[in-house]
Amino acid sequence: MENAEIAQVLNQVADILELLGENQFRVGAYRRAAQEIESLPQDINELYKQGKLDEIPGVGKSITQKIEELIKTGRLKELERLKKKIPLSLTKLLQIEGLGPKTVIFLYKKFKVTNLSQLKKLLRSHKLLQYKGFKEKTEENIWRGIKLYEKHKERFLLGRAYILAQQMVESLKNFKEVERVELAGSVRRMKETIGDLDILVTSKKPSKVMDYFVSLPQVEEIEAKGRTKTTVILKIGIENDLRVVSPDCFGAALYYFTGSKAHNIRVRRIALEKGLKINEYGVFRIKDNKKIAGKEEREVFEAVGLKWIPPELREDRGEIEAALEGKLPKLVKLKDIKGDLHLHTNWSDGAHTIEEMVKKAIEKKYEYLAITDHASPMGIIQGIAGKRALEQLREIKRIRKKYKNKIKLLSGVEVDILPDGRLYLPDEILKKLDIVIAAVHFNFRMSEKKMTQRIIKAIKNPWVKIIAHPTGRIIGKREGYPLDMEEIFSACQKYHTYLELNAFWNRLDLNDIHCRMAKEKGIKIVINTDSHNKMEMDNMKFGVGQARRGWLEKRDVLNTLPWEKFKKELNLKIKI
């Protein structure tokens, strides 16, 4: 069983225990363990073999046994037992905004509600109104939660949420009563999926800001409106929280609302050990309630003896320990990126010409770029197979010459890896190109062993420099194909092939955890946008965000190298 599967089982146990009214800390312990396992930078099966399960934070004797049982048998008797008490389907109802464990269990016990359609039927009958604590408004709220749930079962992808968040921030900046505005929450942490938007402002007139905020055209519905906190649902279906605080607590509030929850809990615990209390208004000494920090985020960290931690790291995945020891990584930045090596043009399925892509890269002050159109047996893509590859090469050389003083234009291809691991273009063509990217685009359903062998065969090809979107996932749509990443990393190291972090926000593949695994193995990553038009080249920030979440530093990313070093590293023979 994989890390994510084991984490899921533990979360299910937590959900049922919570519904049963179990001790909340016991519930929390399962959640914590699940979270730790999900973000583990190693395969949990390896830890098991080494007898090191209990070294995972939050995993003690009891959960160790449960993980062992899951690894050995694929099942957990405890969960089977719990499922007899309460159907697992109830845990789905918990995902409806406004429905918590108390209400869900009440609906189950009184009305045998176990799923959404039964819940709707009950609401329509208005039978709930006879019970204490339930009035029309309660029914309305549950309907609203159901509507939101049906509209958006999945979390929003970062790319979409980011643009909307920027719009809301800009609108707030334009309002005269607003002083400071900052984006917080999971968008600030550049998480690949976003639950809601969190925006923080300072103002002397909070109620005016709240009135202005709820009147913005993007707002569909007001869920809660108070003096310091307002929650609205935007037309697109995402929730947006706005918090207004005074300037002297801005740093504390920014820290607090950036999260993640797991990170905040850990840091507050450390604060408590030092006799300090952290809340959204500041850091306070418990004995006399004196405020010792809060204006700037950095102060909050320093007050509890930590170095400032970049938002992307705040997941309680070891960043707190690293900050305590002064061993935080110096994360790669967007401005460190010197080139983009995976770009499509109208020679295959891209929208723009080679020259238009080159101009955009010059605008971005890149030192180099590679044109890598598809060469694929798939009919839908009119690619650059055969003679067309050589034609395009001539065109690239022409444009290379034209812009040689501004940017280094490299020739390339994104060639398909066939099911048996051979490539769609012969070596005679590949060897004429500067950057050969290989990728899997079809026949995804293979066993882990076969898929791993398929990709390793491509890695071994001496002309292949990069494996694009290595796991093939499309976030929210398609699981990545199963791969033995350890073997892939070893092969990359042996054959000097690089793995891509595809910056397109519905891929972000490799993900943060894989990036961190790669870093630990000493493998460099290349961050590419895989742009199919020139605007998409701006997606680089999402790739860098994911790389930062994976603890990558400048030296871990191939395309941070300046041209001469890059050329040497890849052993490129061209003269420009």
Next chain:
DNA sequence: GCCGTTTTCGGCCCGACTGTTTTCAGTCG
């Protein structure tokens, strides 16, 4: 259920908002 530079027992992060209350429970982040 986990954890320990005060502790192997007794803690476990903290506050805002809503709805239905007349002092609070439930939910959320």
